[in-house]
Amino acid sequence: MPKTYSGSCHCGLIKFExxxxxxxxxxxxxxxxxxxxxxxxxVPEExxxxxxxxxxxxxxxxxxETAEDYFCPKCGILPFRKSSQLTKAEIEAGKAPFTGWAVNARCLSGLNISEIPIVKIDGASL
Incomplete structure (x- = not known):
């Protein structure tokens, strides 16, 4: 069941839910x-x-230059981003495109990240 979280950069200039x-x-x-x-x-865009x-x-x-990383101009924190487009190799391997947002969990209030499993992504090889 989805839960609504409040989030922000460190200084609070960039706020989101x-x-x-x-x-x-x-x-x-x-x-x-x-x-x-x-x-x-x-998460999906909506x-x-x-x-x-x-x-x-x-x-x-x-x-x-296909990803969009949004930073706070005051404190420098990245609260969310739009992911890169798939590479040719990823498309050929059958990977489905993702058009939503990647949200930095470290920017959310009330989330205990130590209780959530972490999946390693090998972005260095892309």
């Missing part, structure tokens, strides 16, 4: 995620309500 049944978190080892240290979970206009966030795109 997300409705999710968080059964696992994703830890990616790509060059940016390994530095960022976020633990993400995915399950994230951004309460602060996205124009208040800073958009960062790297590599293929």
């Amino acid at each position: 997300v409705s999710a049944d968080i059964d696992h978190l994703r830890e990616c080892n790509c060059s940016i995620c390994i530095r960022r240290g976020a633990l993400n979970f995915r 399950n994230l309500t951004v309460l602060t206009p996205l124009e208040n966030a800073v958009l960062y795109q790297w590599g293929s």
Whole structure:
């Protein structure tokens, strides 16, 4: 059963709500995620309500420039992102595209991340 969580960056400039049944978190080892240290979970686009206009966030795109990483311009925290488009190899392997949001679980109030299983994602090999 999905639960609604309130979330924000560290300083509170970027605020959002997300409705999710968080059964696992994703830890990616790509060059940016390994530095960022976020633990993400995915939700359909309609399950994230951004309460602060996205124009208040800073958009960062790297590599293929198909992902959208939204950062707070004041405290630098990344509360959510749009995932990259699939690579040719992923499409050929039959992987289904994901068009929703990846939310940083570390930005949610009232979530005990130590109780949620972590799935390792090998983004470094993509």
